[in-house]
Amino acid sequence: MANVDLDCAGLSCPVPIVRISRAMKEMSSGDTLTVTASDPSFQADVEAWVRKMGHQLESFSEADGTQTAVVRHA
Amino acid sequence: MSDELSHPTTAELEALVNAAVEKRVGAAFAELEKTVADLKSSVESVREACPDDRTTIVAFSGDMDRLFAALTIASGSAAMGMDVSMFFTFWGLSALKVRTTYSGKSVGQKMAAMMLPGGPASVPTSRMNMSGMGPVFFKMLMKQKNVQSLPEMMDMVQELGVRLVACEMSMGVMGISREELIPGIDYGGVATYLGDAARSKVTLFI
Structure with missing residues (x-):
């Protein structure tokens, strides 16, 4: 049950999702990925991504323009 | 008994x-x-x-903005775990070009080679092109917003394993040879596209 951090701040669509997808491929069931991003479509995209891929969005928060999503590998 | x-x-x-x-x-x-x-x-x-979990895109346009949309959807689909095919035809072939050659081409084809973009870095925009000023302007805006350039998007879709298919019919019309395009891509015709499109959940013509 490892956690991996992924910084996608400043990156635009579709790069954050592509990076998340790449990172999650290296991870195993139960691991979490903590992603920080500033892309305005990030919340909608990460939600759609986990739904499609069957993973879980553990939490999503936003502070000072930085969004943080914690995704758990199914 | x-x-x-x-x-x-x-x-x-x-x-x-x-x-x-x-x-x-x-x-x-x-x-x-x-x-x-x-x-x-x-x-x-x-x-x-049942269709596969696949996206098939016809990249017909050679405009920067339209190619950008096509490549964004292609890379997004790959990131969503889908198989992706991109079929490049007519003006869209510009996105696959890595060099321009003239030898062995007819006069008309040489003229086409001269007038067409040499690759994804030099394609025009569909609107506000302003004789080539538009793309310079948009590239500047995209860079400011940290949006990937078309050549970077082309690299990314290849890394993601997107199937790139060049339309041989339009290559023939324009006199584009295989050595002018990205190495290692696939070549085909309408049936190649339809074969992929028929088992796709998402098909787009851009």
Whole structure:
């Protein structure tokens, strides 16, 4: 049950999702990925991504323009 | 003597019962096997009729903005775990170009080679092109917003394993040879596109 951090701040669509997808491929069931991003479509995209891929969005928060999503590998 | 005939032994009775049971079970089993086979073939035909988790995009336009949209959807689809095919035809072939050659081309094809973009870095915008000023302006805006450039997007879709197919018919018309395009891509015609599109959940013409 490892956690991996992924910084996608400043990156635009579709790069954050592509990076998340790449990172999650290296991870195993139960691991979490903590992603920080500033892309305005990030919340909608990460939600759609986990739904499609069957993973879980553990939490999503936003502070000072930085969004943080914690995704758990199914 | 007649008693012996009307009273079979226990062993004989057991044999009779077993034979009857075996016959019934055998028939039921054969019925079941047939049902399973029927179900299997039904499932197989349903599976064949169901589209794959695939996105197929026809990249017809050679405009920066439209190619950008096509490549964004392609990379997004790959990131969503989908198989992706991009079929580049007519103006869209510009996105696949890595060099321009002139030898062996007709006069018309040489003119086309001269006038067409040399690759994804030099394509025009569909609007506000302003004789090539538009793309410079948009590239500047995209860089400011940290949006990837078209050549970077082309690299990314290749890394993601997107299938790139060049339309041989339009290559023939424009006199574009394989050595002018990204190495290692696929080549095909309308059936190649339709083969992928027919089993796709998402198909787009951009």
